Amino acid sequence: MTAAAEPRPSRVAAVRIWLTLVAALIAVMVLVGGATRLTESGLSIVEWKPVTGTLPPLTDTQWHAAFDAYKTIPQYRELNAGMTLHEFKTIFWWEWSHRLLGRVIGIAYLLPFLWFLWRGAIGPQWKRALWGIFALGALQGAVGWWMVASGLSQRTEVSQVRLAVHLTLALIIYASIVWTLRRLSDKPPLVAAARLKFTAVALLAMTLLQLFLGALVAGLRAGRVFNTWPTIDGALIPSADRLWFETPWWKNLFDNHLTVQFDHRMMAYALWALAAWHAIDALRARAGGVAAGALWLFAALTLQAVLGILTVLHAAPIGLALAHQALGIVVLTLVVLQVERLTVPRQWTAIAGLTAPVAQRG
Numbered sequence: 001m002t003a004a005a006e007p008r009p010s011r012v013a014a015v016r017i018w019l020t021l022v023a024a025l026i027a028v029m030v031l032v033g034g035a036t037r038l039t040e041s042g043l044s045i046v047e048w049k050p051v052t053g054t055l056p057p058l059t060d061t062q063w064h065a066a067f068d069a070y071k072t073i074p075q076y077r078e079l080n081a082g083m084t085l086h087e088f089k090t091i092f093w094w095e096w097s098h099r100l101l102g103r104v105i106g107i108a109y110l111l112p113f114l115w116f117l118w119r120g121a122i123g124p125q126w127k128r129a130l131w132g133i134f135a136l137g138a139l140q141g142a143v144g145w146w147m148v149a150s151g152l153s154q155r156t157e158v159s160q161v162r163l164a165v166h167l168t169l170a171l172i173i174y175a176s177i178v179w180t181l182r183r184l185s186d187k188p189p190l191v192a193a194a195r196l197k198f199t200a201v202a203l204l205a206m207t208l209l210q211l212f213l214g215a216l217v218a219g220l221r222a223g224r225v226f227n228t229w230p231t232i233d234g235a236l237i238p239s240a241d242r243l244w245f246e247t248p249w250w251k252n253l254f255d256n257h258l259t260v261q262f263d264h265r266m267m268a269y270a271l272w273a274l275a276a277w278h279a280i281d282a283l284r285a286r287a288g289g290v291a292a293g294a295l296w297l298f299a300a301l302t303l304q305a306v307l308g309i310l311t312v313l314h315a316a317p318i319g320l321a322l323a324h325q326a327l328g329i330v331v332l333t334l335v336v337l338q339v340e341r342l343t344v345p346r347q348w349t350a351i352a353g354l355t356a357p358v359a360q361r362g
Contacts, residue, residue, distance in 0.1 A: 011116075011119070011121040012184065014116075014121070015116060015121060015122070015184060016181060016184055016185075018112045018113075018116070019177050019180060019181050019184075020181060021108065022105065022108055022109050022177055023174055023177045023178055023181070025101065025104065025105045025108060026105060026170060026173060026174045026177070027174065027326075027329050028101065029098065029101040029102065029105060029170070030167065030170055030171065030174070030325065030329060031322055031325060031326055031329075032094070032097055032098050032101055033098050033166075033167070033170070034218070034321065034322055034325045035094060035318065035322060036094045036095055036097075036098045037163070037218055037219070038218075038316075038318045038321055038322070039090075039091060039094055039318070040075075040079075040091065040157075041090075041091035041092070041093075041094035041095045042095055042098075042147075042148065042151070042157075042158055043070070043073060043075050043095075043148065043151045043152065043157070043158065044070055044088065044091040044092045044094070044095045044096075045066070045070075045092065045095050045096060045099065045148075046069045046070060046072070046073055046148075046152055047069065048145040048148070050103075050141070053099065054100065054103060056092075056093075056096050057092075063085060063089070064085070066088075066092065067085055067088045070088060070092075073151070073152050073153070074151075074153070074154065074155060074156050075151065075155075075156045075157065078156050079156050099144075102140075102141060102144065105137065106137060106138075106141070109133075109134060109137060110134060113130060113134065126180070126184075129176075129180060130180070132176075133173060133176050133177060133180070136169065136172065136173045136176070137173055139169065140166070140169050140170060140173060143162075143165060143166050143169055144166055146162060146166075147159065147162040147163055147165070147166045150162050157219070158219070159219070160215070160216050160218075160219025160220050160254065160255075161216070161219075161254050163215050163216075163218070163219040164212045164213075164215035164216050164219060165212075166215075167211065167212070167215040168208060168211060168212045168215065171208065171211055171329070171332055172208070174329070174332070175208075175332060175333075175336045178333055178336045178337065179336055179340050182336075182337055182340040182341070183340065192282070192285065192287045192290045192342055193281075193285055193287075195281065196278065196281060196282055196285065196287060196290060196294075196342060197339075197342040197343060199274060199277065199278045199281065200278065200335070200338045200339045200342050201339055201343075202274060203271065203274055203275060203278060203297070203335050203338070203339075204335045204336065204338075204339050206267065206270065206271050206274065207271065207331060207332055207335050208332075209267060210264070210267045210268065210271055210328075211328055211332065213260070213263055213264040213267055214264055214324075214325075214328065216254060216260045216264070217260055217261055217264050218321070220255075220257050220260055221257075221316075222257040222258075222260050222261045222264075223261070223311060223312060223315065223316035223321065224315045224316050225257055225258075225261070226257070226258060226261055226312070227312055227313055227314070227315050228312075228313070229309050229312055229313060232258070232261065232262055232265065233258055237262075238258055238262060242258055243256065243258060243259045243262065244256075244259070261312075268304075268305055268308060271301060272298075272301050272302065272305055275294070275297055275298045275301045276298055278294050278297070278298070279291070279294040279295050279297070279298040281294075282294040282295075283295075289341060290338070290341065290342060293334065293337060293338040293341060294338065296334055297331070297334040297335055297338055300327065300330055300331045300334055301331055303327060304324070304327045304328065304331055307320065307323055307324045307327055308324055311324045
């Protein structure tokens with residue numbers, strides 16, 4: 001490739017800044033979504049209006065119409081009967097802010113992306129990847145409404161399974177952007193044993209599963225019960241008849257408060273243990289940057305475990321719960337970076353087709 005065909009460093013930097021801002025917006029949206037759930041605000045808007053819903057009610061008539069629509073769903077009739085208009089506005093603003101952030105993220109992603117495409121700043125490889133991320137974002141909007149719709153007719157809250165799918169998809173989009181950002185850097189790959197790559201990939205899979213389980217706990221409000229540690233329901237391992245009383249048995253994995261919280265705890269222990277082993281292995285292998293990444297990940301998981309214990313002991317107050325969720329995003333970021341630095345191919349095509357030479361792996 002000729003030098004003239006290579007992208008200017010300023011364009012590469014601009015793309016990285018753009019993706020960093022989008023990732024930050026997604027992280028903020030995840031936290032706003034968590035606050036929306038914790039304040040029971042997610043069903044305050046009962047219609048999906050992608051365009052006209054951008055504006056909130058602006059007059060008393062519009063506010064009363066929105067409130068009247070909320071009064072038609074089971075959550076109002078069974079849990080919030082007698083709520084005032086002022087109280088309704090509080091939960092409305094949380095949900096409206098969450099939806100507005102989704103629209104802002106869509107615009108913040110698509111418009112700069114189209115501009116970079118027009119300017120020829122993105123090569124074919126990254127076009128496919130970035131269009132794929134945009135498609136996941138569009139799907140996320142539909143999944144969000146699918147989640148909300150589950151609480152509009154027969155339930156007083158959204159389905160915890162749909163909530164978990166919604167959160168996990170948001171985090172997959174976030175992780176994809178973090179991965180792409182790392183791939184767009186000019187940092188060379190790191191030489192490390194294959195087993196370190198295997199444990200890093202296992203940590204990533206377990207982290208995503210743990211975040212899914214955490215969403216189930218939040219959706220069921222399971223963090224407000226069994227508020228002891230290290231015991232749960234009076235024992236380190238609850239009795240089988242308490243863990244598996246629902247039929248068919250698999251429903252306990254999603255509907256049984258005890259089973260869902262117990263699974264979340266057990267996965268936390270497994271994650272912490274594997275992260276400790278990964279760090280020790282990386283240090284013994286003198287893997288340099290890999291060891292540093294492993295230590296940062298282990299430290300974050302240790303702090304996350306402490307926050308999780310405090311959240312349970314205090315019955316999931318909003319401040320601790322949101323801190324726990326925020327640190328979960330940090331853990332996900334660190335594990336994605338760790339996997340990526342261990343799986344950089346020997347050659348890769350970067351933005352605008354720029355080929356970056358890399359060192360041979362050991």
